[in-house]
Amino acid sequence: MEDEKDLREALRDTLAAAGYTVECCENGPDGLDALCCGGCELALLDRLLPGMDGLEVLRQARQAGCATPVLVLTALDGVGDRVEGLDAGADDYLAKPFAPEELLARVRALGRRPARWEPTALRRGDVELDVAGRVLTGPAGARTLSGRECALLELFLHNPGVTLPRERILLNVWGPDSEVESGNIDNYIHLVRRRLRLAGSRMELVTCRGTGYRLEEDPC
Numbered sequence: 001m002e003d004e005k006d007l008r009e010a011l012r013d014t015l016a017a018a019g020y021t022v023e024c025c026e027n028g029p030d031g032l033d034a035l036c037c038g039g040c041e042l043a044l045l046d047r048l049l050p051g052m053d054g055l056e057v058l059r060q061a062r063q064a065g066c067a068t069p070v071l072v073l074t075a076l077d078g079v080g081d082r083v084e085g086l087d088a089g090a091d092d093y094l095a096k097p098f099a100p101e102e103l104l105a106r107v108r109a110l111g112r113r114p115a116r117w118e119p120t121a122l123r124r125g126d127v128e129l130d131v132a133g134r135v136l137t138g139p140a141g142a143r144t145l146s147g148r149e150c151a152l153l154e155l156f157l158h159n160p161g162v163t164l165p166r167e168r169i170l171l172n173v174w175g176p177d178s179e180v181e182s183g184n185i186d187n188y189i190h191l192v193r194r195r196l197r198l199a200g201s202r203m204e205l206v207t208c209r210g211t212g213y214r215l216e217e218d219p220c
């Protein structure tokens with residue numbers, strides 16, 4: 001949450017480049033909504049925001065039961081300001097201007113509390129899949145995947161050499177209530193095969209007639 005456009009965009013770029021998924025808010029009330037809906041794993045909160053002061057956002061979010069770690073960013077950097085921020089429920093405090101490296105270090109430190117905060121990269125065979133950024137990197141370079149392609153490939157990378165029945169693929173990638181048609185799986189398998197090929201990978205999604213598909217790390 002940051003109302004100054006340049007800083008907001010710089011923060012977003014810095015965090016995105018480090019592998020985080022970023023959602024921006026420009027004012028206090030929107031920030032409060034974003035915090036209270038519980039979808040984020042860490043929040044950066046500017047103190048001086050239009051609509052509602054950053055600390056008021058924090059107080060109200062904490063009162064509403066929000067437990068998201070919050071790093072307060074501010075140009076106000078007296079001891080009294082830090083204490084006030086921490087009292088309002090901030091987990092850490094960073095004074096402007098700050099170096100991107102310091103911001104990332106603070107974000108990582110806060111992220112260590114619940115271990116699930118590290119950016120997720122999955123390595124297998126000759127590829128690496130950045131699940132958060134949906135980027136597949138292989139010997140021939142990087143490819144961006146759609147959400148569905150990424151979920152599908154992630155499932156196979158977790159289960160190399162295992163024949164995955166179509167029902168399991170449907171359940172894992174499309175969910176229990178999906179109306180997806182069986183032919184759709186074939187279309188997505190085709191797309192993921194193409195991504196693997198374009199990334200220069202030797203890995204192959206093999207069709208197992210009558211059952212499903214299997215990821216072969218080194219097919220001959």
Ligand code: CA
Nearest residue numbers: 003046048049
């Ligand atoms: Ca501001």
